[in-house]
Amino acid sequence: AGNRLSIARLLTQVENDSPEGRAALAELFPHTGKAHLIGVTGAPGTGKSSLVNQLALYYRKTENKRVAIVAVDPSSPFTGGAVLGDRVRMRDLAGDTGVFIRSMATRGSLGGLAQTTAGMVQVFDAAGFDMVLVETVGAGQAEVDIARLAHTTLVVEAPGMGDEIQAIKAGILEIADILVINKADHPGADNTERALKSMLDLAHPVEKVFRHHGQAMTVFTPAGVNDPALWIPPIVRTVATEGTGVTGLVESISAHAEHLRRSGDWSKRERARLETELDLMITESLFSQFRAQLSDSRYDEIVNQLTQRTLSPWEAVKSLMNGRKP
Numbered sequence: 001a002g003n004r005l006s007i008a009r010l011l012t013q014v015e016n017d018s019p020e021g022r023a024a025l026a027e028l029f030p031h032t033g034k035a036h037l038i039g040v041t042g043a044p045g046t047g048k049s050s051l052v053n054q055l056a057l058y059y060r061k062t063e064n065k066r067v068a069i070v071a072v073d074p075s076s077p078f079t080g081g082a083v084l085g086d087r088v089r090m091r092d093l094a095g096d097t098g099v100f101i102r103s104m105a106t107r108g109s110l111g112g113l114a115q116t117t118a119g120m121v122q123v124f125d126a127a128g129f130d131m132v133l134v135e136t137v138g139a140g141q142a143e144v145d146i147a148r149l150a151h152t153t154l155v156v157e158a159p160g161m162g163d164e165i166q167a168i169k170a171g172i173l174e175i176a177d178i179l180v181i182n183k184a185d186h187p188g189a190d191n192t193e194r195a196l197k198s199m200l201d202l203a204h205p206v207e208k209v210f211r212h213h214g215q216a217m218t219v220f221t222p223a224g225v226n227d228p229a230l231w232i233p234p235i236v237r238t239v240a241t242e243g244t245g246v247t248g249l250v251e252s253i254s255a256h257a258e259h260l261r262r263s264g265d266w267s268k269r270e271r272a273r274l275e276t277e278l279d280l281m282i283t284e285s286l287f288s289q290f291r292a293q294l295s296d297s298r299y300d301e302i303v304n305q306l307t308q309r310t311l312s313p314w315e316a317v318k319s320l321m322n323g324r325k326p
Contacts, residue, residue, distance in 0.1 A: 002066075002127050004100065011102055014119040025119055028126040033270065035068075035125040036257055039150030041136045041175075046158040047182040050240035051249075052135050053093065058246050059131055060098055068124035069093075069101045070117060070134045100124065118149060118277050148276045151269055152256050154249075156180045157196065159188035176233045178252050184237035184245065196235050231259050294320065 013021030059065040155176035238245035260266035305311035
């Protein structure tokens with residue numbers, strides 16, 4: 001029914017991975033699959049939180065859609081705590097019953113997403129939210145988990161975050177469905193856009209002409225590159241603090257959603273997402289079972305041998321796995 005208190009309490013159960021949370025997710029699962037999941041990722045300082053704020057405002061005021069926001073913050077490797085400060089930049093959304101913002105910590109998960117993020121997204125999906133925006137930590141070049149969770153992935157860049165080589169080599173750009181140059185009013189925005197276009201040309205080559213021994217030669221695109229089923233990420237400029245360019249970004253998001261449905265990629269991504277989620281849960285479950293059957297004394301013994309360099313990590317794994325057999 002969309003009761004906010006019920007949602008908040010269930011999100012806590014899901015985040016804590018309690019038996020009640022798991023039972024609720026099992027019951028809610030048949031009611032999911034309707035929301036458009038949008039991932040927002042990029043390096044720290046590019047303005048992801050401000051951009052999410054403007055997107056939510058637009059969807060509420062212009063399209064009257066219900067919006068949920070999952071803001072993932074890094075946990076300290078020393079204290080285990082997290083600031084959960086993304087909401088500071090989302091004050092414009094305060095008091096709007098059509099918006100639900102939930103901050104969560106990574107709790108040591110790599111790749112920019114906490115393991116329970118998928119469960120939280122399911123809760124919002126079942127609660128009837130039209131758009132679910134997932135803002136990730138900003139883990140830099142290796143943050144690709146969001147591409148497995150979201151239907152549409154926005155990669156946010158900003159001028160001054162690196163040279164052209166940095167933009168091209170950054171693997172994070174390869175997961176982008178839409179490239180956003182935020183803080184486009186800053187110097188260097190043209191250079192950033194030029195670098196991103198160079199990267200896209202490498203990924204999606206078009207007809208190229210070059211000279212060989214003085215003769216002009218044409219290299220045609222590989223078969224299927226100009227296929228209408230292929231999505232080439234657009235580059236959108238925004239200034240999130242002023243709301244500039246948000247309309248164009250929303251139009252690109254809508255065009256991508258339409259492309260996914262028309263090409264059949266929507267169901268393919270949904271299948272890949274669920275398959276990844278299943279694999280992660282199997283891995284976690286198997287490890288928990290294995291650790292429960294292993295005595296602490298045996299584990300400490302292996303760790304001590306590792307510390308003394310009398311046993312290599314590979315040999316330790318082999319010993320532990322074989323140790324379960326009679």
